[in-house]
Amino acid sequence: MANFAKPSVPQFSVDVYQNAYLPDGGRDVDAVVTVTATGGGTSGATGFTAGGPAGVVIVVDCSGSMNYPPAKMEGARAATAAAVDTLRDGTSFAVVAGTHVATPVYPGDGRLAVAGPRTRAEAKQALARLTPDGGTAIGTWLRLADALLGGEDLAIRHAVLLTDGRNEHESPEALRAALDACAGRFTCDARGVGTDWEVKEVTGIASALLGSADIVADPAGLAADFTAMMENVMGKGVADVALRLWTPVGAELVFVKQVAPAVADLTGRRADTGPRAGDYPTGSWGDESRDYHVRVRVPANTVGQEMLAARVSLILPDPAGGEARPVSQGLIRAVWTHDVAMATAINPQVAHYTGQAELADAIQQGLDARKSGDRDGATAKLGRAVQLAAASGNADTAKLLSKVVDVVDAAAGTVRLKAKVAEADEMTLETRSTKTVRVKR
Amino acid sequence: MSQKPQPPSHGLTACPNPECGEPVDPRDRYCGACGHDLSATVEQPAGQDRPTMPIAAPVWPEAPPREPGSLSTMTQHPGELPGTDSGGHALPAAPVRTDGPAAPPAGPVAAPAGEPAGGPAAGPAGGAAAPPSGETVRGGGDFELAAPDPRAAVRVDPAGGPTADPGGDAAAGDVPPGDVPEGVCVACRAGRVDGDGYCENCGHAQPRERDHMEREFPTVAAVSDRGLRHHRNEDSFSIREAVLPGGRPAAVAVVCDGVSSAHRPDEASAAAARTAGRVLGEALPRGTHPQQAMHEAIVAAAEAVTALARTGGDDTAPDSLHGGNSPACTIVGSVVADGLLVVGWVGDSRAYWVPDDRTAPAARLTEDDSWAAQMVKAGLMNEAQAYADERAHAITGWLGADAYELEPHTAAFKPDRPGVVVVCTDGLWNYAEAAETMARVLPADAALRPLPAARALVGHALDGGGHDNITVALLPFVPPPAGAGSS
Numbered sequence: 001m002a003n004f005a006k007p008s009v010p011q012f013s014v015d016v017y018q019n020a021y022l023p024d025g026g027r028d029v030d031a032v033v034t035v036t037a038t039g040g041g042t043s044g045a046t047g048f049t050a051g052g053p054a055g056v057v058i059v060v061d062c063s064g065s066m067n068y069p070p071a072k073m074e075g076a077r078a079a080t081a082a083a084v085d086t087l088r089d090g091t092s093f094a095v096v097a098g099t100h101v102a103t104p105v106y107p108g109d110g111r112l113a114v115a116g117p118r119t120r121a122e123a124k125q126a127l128a129r130l131t132p133d134g135g136t137a138i139g140t141w142l143r144l145a146d147a148l149l150g151g152e153d154l155a156i157r158h159a160v161l162l163t164d165g166r167n168e169h170e171s172p173e174a175l176r177a178a179l180d181a182c183a184g185r186f187t188c189d190a191r192g193v194g195t196d197w198e199v200k201e202v203t204g205i206a207s208a209l210l211g212s213a214d215i216v217a218d219p220a221g222l223a224a225d226f227t228a229m230m231e232n233v234m235g236k237g238v239a240d241v242a243l244r245l246w247t248p249v250g251a252e253l254v255f256v257k258q259v260a261p262a263v264a265d266l267t268g269r270r271a272d273t274g275p276r277a278g279d280y281p282t283g284s285w286g287d288e289s290r291d292y293h294v295r296v297r298v299p300a301n302t303v304g305q306e307m308l309a310a311r312v313s314l315i316l317p318d319p320a321g322g323e324a325r326p327v328s329q330g331l332i333r334a335v336w337t338h339d340v341a342m343a344t345a346i347n348p349q350v351a352h353y354t355g356q357a358e359l360a361d362a363i364q365q366g367l368d369a370r371k372s373g374d375r376d377g378a379t380a381k382l383g384r385a386v387q388l389a390a391a392s393g394n395a396d397t398a399k400l401l402s403k404v405v406d407v408v409d410a411a412a413g414t415v416r417l418k419a420k421v422a423e424a425d426e427m428t429l430e431t432r433s434t435k436t437v438r439v440k441r
Numbered sequence: 442m443s444q445k446p447q448p449p450s451h452g453l454t455a456c457p458n459p460e461c462g463e464p465v466d467p468r469d470r471y472c473g474a475c476g477h478d479l480s481a482t483v484e485q486p487a488g489q490d491r492p493t494m495p496i497a498a499p500v501w502p503e504a505p506p507r508e509p510g511s512l513s514t515m516t517q518h519p520g521e522l523p524g525t526d527s528g529g530h531a532l533p534a535a536p537v538r539t540d541g542p543a544a545p546p547a548g549p550v551a552a553p554a555g556e557p558a559g560g561p562a563a564g565p566a567g568g569a570a571a572p573p574s575g576e577t578v579r580g581g582g583d584f585e586l587a588a589p590d591p592r593a594a595v596r597v598d599p600a601g602g603p604t605a606d607p608g609g610d611a612a613a614g615d616v617p618p619g620d621v622p623e624g625v626c627v628a629c630r631a632g633r634v635d636g637d638g639y640c641e642n643c644g645h646a647q648p649r650e651r652d653h654m655e656r657e658f659p660t661v662a663a664v665s666d667r668g669l670r671h672h673r674n675e676d677s678f679s680i681r682e683a684v685l686p687g688g689r690p691a692a693v694a695v696v697c698d699g700v701s702s703a704h705r706p707d708e709a710s711a712a713a714a715r716t717a718g719r720v721l722g723e724a725l726p727r728g729t730h731p732q733q734a735m736h737e738a739i740v741a742a743a744e745a746v747t748a749l750a751r752t753g754g755d756d757t758a759p760d761s762l763h764g765g766n767s768p769a770c771t772i773v774g775s776v777v778a779d780g781l782l783v784v785g786w787v788g789d790s791r792a793y794w795v796p797d798d799r800t801a802p803a804a805r806l807t808e809d810d811s812w813a814a815q816m817v818k819a820g821l822m823n824e825a826q827a828y829a830d831e832r833a834h835a836i837t838g839w840l841g842a843d844a845y846e847l848e849p850h851t852a853a854f855k856p857d858r859p860g861v862v863v864v865c866t867d868g869l870w871n872y873a874e875a876a877e878t879m880a881r882v883l884p885a886d887a888a889l890r891p892l893p894a895a896r897a898l899v900g901h902a903l904d905g906g907g908h909d910n911i912t913v914a915l916l917p918f919v920p921p922p923a924g925a926g927s928s
Binding site: 247248249250251276298303304305306307308309311331335336337338339 | 629632637639640642643644645646667668669670671672673701908
């Protein structure tokens, strides 16, 4: 049994927000589950996590296009150097150059280096070997990162992937297969630099590998972004945390979504674990809090009955290799009432995140409509997005939207499509459409 | 004890027992030779099988006529309720001392024709057979109830010292769970029950201790039930027997109804009932006047509920419906002691008086702290209008941290005949609102077998739909036997 008193292992707490009351015959139970981890890597700052050190692989796109403009390659080198500088001593790391093949640049012997003054200096010297020449086959990059990270006993396994173009030199199926092979083995933050990359490819990688996706339109901003990403990774205290959901006989999980800090649908990621229970991966955790929206469809019941619709628990892996264990749990209940006011009330957290999920969908659909030339559809959807962003206080998204549409009346959702939209602005909006804000409490 | 009440005069000079004929003093209650009850020997006029109340006779409150279509009887203020002692005298303005009847009973001298006179100490059954007929009384019908100001209560000299409470307490929460098969779900009978009280297979909540509770003493019984439409029982009760200084018994019942729109209503009602029952159980043996004790008990219960707001509690559904609402509940309590019937309440839980002789009028003893009652009282609406409003059942008084002002209502009565006090939550009275309805649904033998009668009342509410939690406590009342306090 692990020692939970270790300061670097986060303590998890689970809070359930729901209106448990259903009308006679009601079946759908909605709940927002807030998972908060405290006392993890960032506050401990000891440099080592529960089961050993962290390992990080930095994958830099070295396709020919990185030379147009040359600032992209320069920015990538500077960003990688900054990331290496941010690594805590003792962290295992490697740098990979990605083209139509993946090439280990440092340390280059198929292993990971251990961060220290000497290895950092060597790594930065090696960055000169990052030269733009070749194609783009991201699946091969991910498989090499997996091989490097899988060769060591690491508590946290993470990759940072930078690309500037489309995945042109392998089939979408090959990338899909690589993502499936890597899912659950390491986490990955994905970044697109410039505006020649495919938003759905980058967000798809981050989503599959439980990391973040973002755009760095100006290569000069790469160093700051890489530093922030690396600090985030260094703050992780525990990896492979899963959300376990138990549901009773006859109940069905309609969806399980992460809704904060960003929307990510986990419904299809279920791994059955024993009778009526399944685990949903959440990746690695530092000191942070995330919200999940769960909808359970339970068998209809009569007024006055009460049942447990779902039991939510956090599952942590045992560093000693034993069975994963639940560390904290919350209950989602269903209570049938004849009181219409109680049964129809919507929990504010549930309402808020339902709105945030709709916001993300509206942006996606609006931009898709705009690309396909459907101006009316785009106007309607983006207008709805403006309205939702304003109502929920999602100021960042509202600002991004205002670069794509002229807002006439935010409260009513009346907008006009801008005649000219900078490509970077549209890609930024699309990439960040899933970012949510939390309920003002 | 020390105080000997003035015995009544029956006007006899010789024992009417044909086989005795011993000379008796007009103030004697019993024949010194054969023990014949002299007070029960005055013949009724022939053919009169029901007592006719003379103008000045004791009048137990009549249930006012119902307005057509009305849901409620007219509300009465405690001070307006006519009430007299067993002799038809006005109740003293100052509360009655409990170490001996302060108001000397005039002594009913009537007995139904042909009814053999029972001993004065006969139980409720014997008493029930003897509806009193008023003798001519002094003071007439102009009377008032003991002022419900408990501060005026007279403290009794606890000469006898506090007596141990042999009856003990029966707080509702003490009830052990029923005979559910250990650890197996009652809904699907397949899964085991987890530590949170849900089935590991079908998820159904398991019956809880509070879903159905019963307690019984010889002189008081109570039943509480979850009902059919609520997922948990937010009512609670506490009943007990106590012993007054001097050894006379007292019966205590407290019933509370948690306010569903607040946080943790079940905890609020449990805390209030437990606290009020304990305070009464402690105060009565010390000789505190029951009305004063009732006032103190309600204040203490209010403090207990208020204190809940300061503790966290574990509400697994912190939904917006209860946005910051402090735990709250209603309370109604009754003490039957020494010929006195005391009620106290806050909120819309009620106490009813049902005479054993069902031909005598029943009465509601409490006045709801409810929106409808306030409207009617203020003369802003008639009953039909007030109770037709959706706000009718909103309560205007409750125990809890967010109560505007705690106004415990208490009232004392001296019924002149045996009967049963029905102490209940709206889960029952919604199905027997008028006093005469309550009298009709209360089993005839309620005074003798209070627990089965309480079950029958709960059954009545369940048959009616059981839309709310149902809690009822029954306290049989026996008027003090003639001559009580003298022996």
